[in-house]
Amino acid sequence: AQKVTQAQTEISVxxxxxxxxxxxxxxxxxxYYLFWYKQPPSGELVFLIRRNSFDEQNEISGRYSWNFQKSxxxxxxxxxxxxxxxxxxxxxxxxGYGQNFVFGPGTRLSVLP
Amino acid sequence: xxxxxxxxxxLVKRTGEKVxxxxxxxxxxxNMFWYRQDxxxxxxxxxxxxxxxxxxxxxxxxxxxxxxEKKERFSLILESASTNQTSMYLCASRPLGDRGRYEQYFGPGTRLTVT
Numbered sequence: 001a002q003k004v005t006q007a008q009t010e011i012s013v014x015x016x017x018x019x020x021x022x023x024x025x026x027x028x029x030x031x032y033y034l035f036w037y038k039q040p041p042s043g044e045l046v047f048l049i050r051r052n053s054f055d056e057q058n059e060i061s062g063r064y065s066w067n068f069q070k071s072x073x074x075x076x077x078x079x080x081x082x083x084x085x086x087x088x089x090x091x092x093x094x095x096g097y098g099q100n101f102v103f104g105p106g107t108r109l110s111v112l113p
Numbered sequence: 114x115x116x117x118x119x120x121x122x123x124l125v126k127r128t129g130e131k132v133x134x135x136x137x138x139x140x141x142x143x144n145m146f147w148y149r150q151d152x153x154x155x156x157x158x159x160x161x162x163x164x165x166x167x168x169x170x171x172x173x174x175x176x177x178x179x180x181x182e183k184k185e186r187f188s189l190i191l192e193s194a195s196t197n198q199t200s201m202y203l204c205a206s207r208p209l210g211d212r213g214r215y216e217q218y219f220g221p222g223t224r225l226t227v228t
Contacts, residue, residue, distance in 0.1 A: 009153070033214055043122075043201065045219040052214065091155065100146075100171075101217060105155040 002027045004094050004104035012110045013082050021077040021107045023092030029053075034068065034075045035093040035101070045091065051075060082111045116140070117220035119204050125226045132191040134223050136204030143209040145187035146217065147171075147179065150201040162187055163209075194227045201225075 003026040013019045025034065036048040049059065051068050059066045063080045079086055092104040120135035138145065143164055148156040148171075158171030160179040168179050176198060180188045187206075191198055201224050205217040 035216055037219075043222040043224075045203065045205075047216045047218070050214070050216055095214075100158060100161060101156075103156040105153060 002029075002094055002096055002102045004092050004102050006090075006092055006104035006107050008107045009105070010108045010110070012112060014112050015084060016081050018078060018080050019082050019109065019111075021079075021090050021092075021109065023075045023077065023104060025073050025075065025092070025094045027094060027096055029096035031096075033095045035095065036066065036075075036077050037091045037093065039089040039091065039106070041088070048077075079109075082109075084111050084113055087111045117204055117206055117218050119202075119220040119223050121223050122221060123224050123226075125228065126191075126194050127228055128195060130191075130194050130227075132194050132225065132227075134189040134191075134202055134204075134225070136187045136189070136206075136220055137185050138187075138206035138218070139185065140206065140208070140218070141184065142206035142218075143184075144207040145181065146205040146207070147177075147187065147189045148203045148205065149173070150203055150222070156203065159189065194225075196227050199225060199227045 005024045032053045034051045037045045039045050056068050065078045067076045089106045089108045091106045093101045095101050117138045126132050146161045147159040150156050157173050159177050162168045162181045165184050178190045201222050203222045204220040207217045208215050
């Protein structure tokens, strides 16, 4: 069975602090994909990144970076110099060989001015 | 840009009413999904569809049914709404892809309250 765990239910930081959101997954598939989504207060989930199981390179996009470690089954997300607009619920998701996603429970990030 | 639209952002219904939630996508995606989102539980899959007239149960199908008569439209039906179906409902679509590689595209959600 596939499972995604996001142990941090809520995180609060002050603007300009760095913050890391943890994601740990379980799967027996050898080929799989990992995703991060952002859900701002408006409600719509916004796709942030996809990573496949054969690509363990870290990725950086502006203030966002992702650390994929297959050895620990983790796909963590770091926001550098956080801003108030980063306040949202963030979901990690896993997709195996089939068509369906397994979502983690989400981490609510509050960035205070 | 892919666009997924849902018929209502907010809906209030009474217990026992039949409720229809509509979802339309404009990118010719084969796969469509209905989720409900509740605090602390993340997104849970209710039903999904791989093609027109095809449907598969997700993790929590009880109390729900779906209809997909056209490729772009996927409807979620609550046959007799109950208060425990008060939730945020999210529709998503996704192209048919090799080994599940593609992301899902989400609609804005419908917040349903059953009183």
